[in-house]
Amino acid sequence: MKGISLYRRIASVCITLVMMVTMFAVPVGTNAATVPVTVTVSKAGQVVDTMTFNGVTVQAIYIPRNDSNASEMWDDPVYCCAALVTKFYKAVYGCTVYNLWPGSTPLCDDGYFTKVKTPQVGDIYGNSSHWAIVKQINGSEVVLFEQNWTWYDNNGCYAKYNRTVNLNNLESDVSFFRYSGANIIVKPVINTEYATLENIEKTFSWTKGSDDSTSTLNIYKYNSKGTYNTSNLVSSTTDIMGTSTSLTFPMGHYMAQVINYSPSGNSYTSDFTEFRIAGEPLASSVELGADSLTVVAGKSKTVSSKMFPINTNDVLTWTSSDNSVATVSNKGVVTGIKAGVATITSKAVSGVKDTCIVTVKPGAVTNLRTSSYSKNSIALKWDSVSNVTGYRVFKYDKAKKKFVKIADLKANSYKLSGLNKASPYKFKVRAYKKLKSKNYVGKYSPALSAYTRPDKPKNLTADIKSSSTVKLSWTSTKGASSYDVYASADGGNLVKMKTVSGKKHSAKLKKLTSGTAYTFKVKAVKKVSGVRVCSGGSKAAYVTTNPGKVKGVTAVKNSDGSVALSWKPVNGATKYQIFMLSGGYYVRVKTVSKAKATVKNLSTNGKSTFKIRAYKLNSGYKFYGKYSEEVKA
Numbered sequence: 001m002k003g004i005s006l007y008r009r010i011a012s013v014c015i016t017l018v019m020m021v022t023m024f025a026v027p028v029g030t031n032a033a034t035v036p037v038t039v040t041v042s043k044a045g046q047v048v049d050t051m052t053f054n055g056v057t058v059q060a061i062y063i064p065r066n067d068s069n070a071s072e073m074w075d076d077p078v079y080c081c082a083a084l085v086t087k088f089y090k091a092v093y094g095c096t097v098y099n100l101w102p103g104s105t106p107l108c109d110d111g112y113f114t115k116v117k118t119p120q121v122g123d124i125y126g127n128s129s130h131w132a133i134v135k136q137i138n139g140s141e142v143v144l145f146e147q148n149w150t151w152y153d154n155n156g157c158y159a160k161y162n163r164t165v166n167l168n169n170l171e172s173d174v175s176f177f178r179y180s181g182a183n184i185i186v187k188p189v190i191n192t193e194y195a196t197l198e199n200i201e202k203t204f205s206w207t208k209g210s211d212d213s214t215s216t217l218n219i220y221k222y223n224s225k226g227t228y229n230t231s232n233l234v235s236s237t238t239d240i241m242g243t244s245t246s247l248t249f250p251m252g253h254y255m256a257q258v259i260n261y262s263p264s265g266n267s268y269t270s271d272f273t274e275f276r277i278a279g280e281p282l283a284s285s286v287e288l289g290a291d292s293l294t295v296v297a298g299k300s301k302t303v304s305s306k307m308f309p310i311n312t313n314d315v316l317t318w319t320s321s322d323n324s325v326a327t328v329s330n331k332g333v334v335t336g337i338k339a340g341v342a343t344i345t346s347k348a349v350s351g352v353k354d355t356c357i358v359t360v361k362p363g364a365v366t367n368l369r370t371s372s373y374s375k376n377s378i379a380l381k382w383d384s385v386s387n388v389t390g391y392r393v394f395k396y397d398k399a400k401k402k403f404v405k406i407a408d409l410k411a412n413s414y415k416l417s418g419l420n421k422a423s424p425y426k427f428k429v430r431a432y433k434k435l436k437s438k439n440y441v442g443k444y445s446p447a448l449s450a451y452t453r454p455d456k457p458k459n460l461t462a463d464i465k466s467s468s469t470v471k472l473s474w475t476s477t478k479g480a481s482s483y484d485v486y487a488s489a490d491g492g493n494l495v496k497m498k499t500v501s502g503k504k505h506s507a508k509l510k511k512l513t514s515g516t517a518y519t520f521k522v523k524a525v526k527k528v529s530g531v532r533v534c535s536g537g538s539k540a541a542y543v544t545t546n547p548g549k550v551k552g553v554t555a556v557k558n559s560d561g562s563v564a565l566s567w568k569p570v571n572g573a574t575k576y577q578i579f580m581l582s583g584g585y586y587v588r589v590k591t592v593s594k595a596k597a598t599v600k601n602l603s604t605n606g607k608s609t610f611k612i613r614a615y616k617l618n619s620g621y622k623f624y625g626k627y628s629e630e631v632k633a
Contacts, residue, residue: 034136034143034162040367040383041065041150041157044079049161051088051135051145053122054207055189058088060147064157073148081131084147088133092187094268102128106177110266113177124177125165132163134176140167155371155381188215188258188270194330195276195315197349198251202277205244206270208260215240215260222253222274251279251313274330276315282350283307283314290356293344295326295336296443297363297386303332303356305346314348321345326358336360338387339433339440362388362431362442371413374536375421375453382445384412385431394444396426403428403447422454422479424529451533454480454526457505462541467514467548467625474538476505477524484523484534485509489516494537499525514625515547515572515616547573547614547625555633561604563633565612566596570625573614579627581609607632 039048041062049060063069063079077083082100089097089108099107106113106124116123123134125144132146141164150159165174188206196202208215217240220232234254237245255272289304307314318328325340334344339362347353363385371381380393390410394403403426407414419425426449431442457474465471472485480502486494487509500507502525512518521537552568565578575593579586590597602608609632614625 034138034141034164036160036162036164037384038158038160041159042367042383048147048159049145051133053088054092054186056091056187058084058091060084060145060161062148062150062159064152065150066152066157079148081147085131094187094266100131102126102131103173108179111180113179116176116178119167119176120178122179124179126175126177127171127173135162138164141165142167155369186260187268188260190256190258190270190273192256192273192275193317194274195278195317195349197282198277198279199248201246201248202275203244203246204256204258206258208243208258213260213262214238215243215258217245217247218257218259219247219249220255220257220272222255226272228255228257228272249277251277253277278315278349279313281309281312281314283312283348283352284309284350286316286346286348286352286354288346288354288356292357292359293334294359294361295334296361297336297338299363300333300335303328303334303344303346305332305354307348312348314350316346316348319345319347320358326360334358338362339431339442340435359440361440362433364443365391365429365431365445368427368429368445368448370448370450373450373452375455376419377415377417378419378425378427378450378452379413379415380427380429380448380450381413382429385442387433388431388442389434389439390432392430392432392441394428394430396447403444419452421452422526422528422533423452424531425450425452449529449531451528451531453533453535454524456535457483457522457524457538460520460522460538460541462518462520462543464543464545465508467546468512469508469510470512470518470520470543470545471506471508472520472522472541473506474522476502477535479526480524481527481532482525483507484525486521486523486537487512488519489513491517491519494519494521512545513571514545515570515574515614515623517544517616517618518542544616544618544621544623545572546623547571547616549626550576550612550614550628553610553612553628553631555608555610555631557602557607557633558598559604560600561602562598562600563602563608563610564596564598565610565631565633567612567628569595570614572616573625574617574622576612576614579611579613581611581630586611 041064044063046062047059048062050057065073073079085097089095095108095110097106097108119134119142121134125132125134132144134142135145136143144163150157186207188208190206192204204217217237219234220228221234223232254275257272258270259267261267285308287306295301318330320326320328321343325338325342326334326336328334328344339360342358344356344358345353365382367383369381372379390408392405393407393414395406397404426447428444428447430444433440455477457477459475461473463471482502483500485497485507487497488494497509520541523537524535526533547570550567550570554566556564575591577588578590578597580589589599609630611627611630613627616623
């Protein structure tokens with residue numbers, strides 16, 4: 001993949017495959033635009049995206065990355081794209097995928113893959129360095145389901161889900177692949193009412209693979225431990241060619257399970273589905289423990305319930321008027337999904353019911369942080385909260401001794417300017433959702449302490465004292481408690497070399513590498529409320545250290561009068577100049593790139609005297625090292 005230079009993203013060379021047969025694909029949102037979303041990856045195992053296919057949901061999980069762990073992460077058996085392939089394919093079909101290499105066609109232990117020109121949901125998107133799954137198709141836009149599409153900068157690690165590619169503008173090496181199963185077995189998903197009356201036919205339906213596959217429906221007596229064996233088996237209906245059947249049960253608590261079989265004998269077993277059979281006497285009334293309930297998105301609360309008469313054998317079924325706002329389990333556990341209002345209904349088989357109005361507030365803002373700051377501004381950023389109208393930013397007011405709202409905005413970032421330099425500030429943020437002119441607000445984020453920078457040091461200069469020592473000087477910054485001195489060698493990253501007292505405005509850097517182009521910067525440091533706050537970097541100062549002295553020179557005179565010279569290479573040297581004594585003066589006779597040379601056209605009689613020095617060429621200027629000792633031949 002092409003890198004995103006701003007974030008220095010490295011797209012993982014890994015394979016994300018979810019291969020599904022077209023006849024089973026259920027298009028998701030094919031007529032609605034899907035917006036790519038960027039999230040911060042803050043912990044290992046963080047769920048960034050999910051995809052549900054044939055009733056099976058698979059999660060794309062991530063781990064924070066940086067330069068030090070990037071290569072390990074690309075091959076990690078849990079977090080790389082190939083891990084998602086294995087997990088998804090096992091979950092949906094129970095098969096093993098292999099030959100997962102860039103530029104290759106995936107293989108499977110049951111079935112095969114073919115290249116297609118027009119993608120469908122469930123097809124594979126792949127190029128020379130990345131693979132993904134076709135999650136949605138919106139016209140010419142293809143939405144991808146993928147794992148480890150990450151990048152990072154100094155502020156954190158980021159991932160994007162619902163990333164899209166345009167079919168009219170694909171890179172030349174992009175291909176789409178479609179899976180065809182030899183004996184396609186899908187994991188059965190059972191559908192049935194939770195509660196019905198005894199001695200009335202109860203219908204079960206499920207998904208399966210090809211038309212010529214068969215299914216077995218097993219019914220077990222409920223076991224709260226979730227373990228079932230032949231002693232729990234109530235009934236078993238085998239060799240079912242269709243995808244549904246009806247049975248009659250006495251009052252009780254049961255679990256249903258379906259096994260699909262391919263013609264070749266491969267099988268795939270569903271999860272257990274719980275259901276209840278009610279008996280007489282049925283309930284005459286239902287009473288919930290609350291008429292209304294407030295829950296935060298992503299959190300859960302339980303609503304208690306009672307049925308009358310007390311000796312009833314009736315069973316309650318719980319439903320939500322809007323599962324996108326709040327869901328409810330058949331044990332009355334209400335889970336907030338997004339901000340809004342939903343009605344939870346608890347209904348007995350007899351038909352009597354009671355309701356509870358659930359108000360879901362937005363989730364709390366998390367990961368509030370400083371994305372950048374200067375001497376008079378602070379930029380804030382936080383993780384986005386799904387399905388909210390916007391965010392409210394609060395700043396602590398020392399005079400009022402409380403947090404005061406300073407902004408309402410839609411974006412999950414905010415920059416506050418006009419602040420005092422080298423000063424402390426505190427912020428909080430909360431999300432809100434506006435519904436029918438009413439605002440539903442979430443909890444505040446934890447308070448964030450942030451600081452503006454002091455002034456930058458000015459007038460930085462650098463003077464060479466030797467081939468390994470440079471003295472830096474600058475104008476002192478008012479109020480600075482210390483200064484951090486940074487250097488980079490030959491265009492590398494700036495590295496902090498030392499810290500000096502704020503009373504000083506100079507620093508001597510020793511043990512530098514000879515023959516090296518250095519860039520220097522200095523930052524002022526001030527203690528603000530006990531916190532060490534750095535200024536921005538000063539304007540850069542540049543020097544190139546001289547190469548070291550040429551040492552270890554040897555000279556051998558040949559029979560033709562020429563002299564073969566050699567010496568130890570000098571670090572950072574661009575070239576070497578060879579001087580020969582002539583008429584009482586040293587005259588340059590040769591310039592070479594390597595630590596050896598032959599000087600010709602010399603007399604065969606007498607001796608010649610030489611000196612050698614190295615130089616470093618930088619930006620058109622030459623920086624010379626010291627001459628070697630004289631050598632004669």
